[in-house]
Amino acid sequence: MSEADAASRHLPVLAERCLDLLAPALEPAGAVLIDATLGMGGHTEAALRRFPALHVVGIDRDPQAIALASTRLAAFDRFTAVHTTYDHIDDVAARYGDGGRVQGVLMDLGVSSLQLDEAERGFAYAQDAPLDMRMDQSTGVSAAELLARADEAELRRILRVYGEEKFAGRIAKAIVARRETIPLTRTGELVDIVRENIPAAARRTGGNPAKRTFQALRIAVNGELEVLERALPRAVEALAVRGRIVVESYHSLEDRAVKTVLARGATSSAPPDLPIEPETHRPYLRLLTRGAEEADAAEQARNPRAKSVRLRAAERLRPTPEHLLDRPTDRSRRSPAA
Template structure:
């Protein structure tokens, strides 16, 4: 069934407009048109991108990963009409090869990664991802495990708080904000996003607050990344995802902030470059590029996409195609013992 409808899943469909869906489908098409193709949606969310793939390519199977059990449940309901063409798995995207091994899938033809916080997490006020509404300081993408943003704010040393804000939020007033947090928690532990917003606003000079958007935006980004170890997971996930690709397969990544996009750019550039020393007269096959860049630099949303989906404003999309197997000296070590 190419175009199933599922009234019970309208909630997820209405709450989530997938970013650059048509462009993602266009970039993936040469790989997914192969009979028996399998794609991994590494950041399933509410299933918008996966639904687009399943509708457009009626022979494709999609394995959807997400660290958020609520996302898996909502997406699975939305995608139930596609039957066994969709498999949802509760996992972080750096576990991609482990998941595929468990499913007896040796390689896939496509990988899609839509990074950052999902529509589900932003829209669920009680998750604490948004600085626009007061909520508990949680920010966990998997709310079943791990420390919360409140734990970070109330237990980290001042210098470590400043490092997190500076490194992950690129916040130039990180020391001032960290000092204000430590001073406030000496009276009572921080528990609500509203408290944090007020602290950040007071710590940033008035002139700086007048430009650059909401003054707490960078602090909330930094805390979210720290709580969920996002950049550590992404650093592992990018090479793992390339290794999961069959020759001719394609990987498409959508990033929403400069730290993520820089990591994607570097990972793709590594695979698309000759790895031999520059003075070698002949480049051995084992040092030839194993990726081909499909996009020229990072693509951004056009006016039509921005009008349709305001959350696409900061997206940077990159894609690459697998040309050959990765040379041994660049291949990531396996995550599991043999």
């Protein structure tokens, strides 16, 4: 794929809104932005064009994405690509930030346009292909291997939790029955199983009936939620004071994880009955969005992927108090609307 192809195929979601939120942190000379989900480089290119003194470090676990984005962004000497998972964002900040801190972090979660459009990667239910779904095909267990190894209870859990699939039990049972005679190796075979085990009435609405199953398997294969839950607090800790983080999520489990970490930082850790809030218990983040922002009708018409986006952002006010590091969230404490 050429640089022009990458640019035409990847329309970044809410790019201007993301950059508007990040702008106060990225405008000063010497600012560093970590694009934790580089993909084909759409958000990074927009940032490099808008902020002429900005350096962007792009992280991606997909070697093909790294190669395509690096070609697309070759004209910018202010761009560096790093092949890793974004839960290593603290290591990346330590290498490229000033004193281990950066001015901005951007995360555009979920599957990329590149992975969806390349049929042989096995992410898309609309095209028959090998059941792979790995974002980095050089490592890990493929979807076919997962479907061959997991017992019925585990398959049911994956489909129900990660895909919010109402018929998870029926689909898991059918997968186990099928693999006893013929292994599942193709996306088309899985689509057929899902369709056969979802009632006709339920198939009439909500798009392709295999959508939730494919989402669930993709999340499980790539350990997406585990990576995200490790990455979010590390991303916050990688921010310099007055640095900003913007996160775009595309399903409820992602958004819930983002909300929890940002709300924790924007919440006083003082007991609610204290008459005066000690300085060491004051919030270390300030929320920049009221709840999760959604794309307006114009953005959704321009970019169909924006239909499910939920955007949240926060600014770093001060270092995290020592007593809060690695401590579980306490939902009983005072919290702003989130």
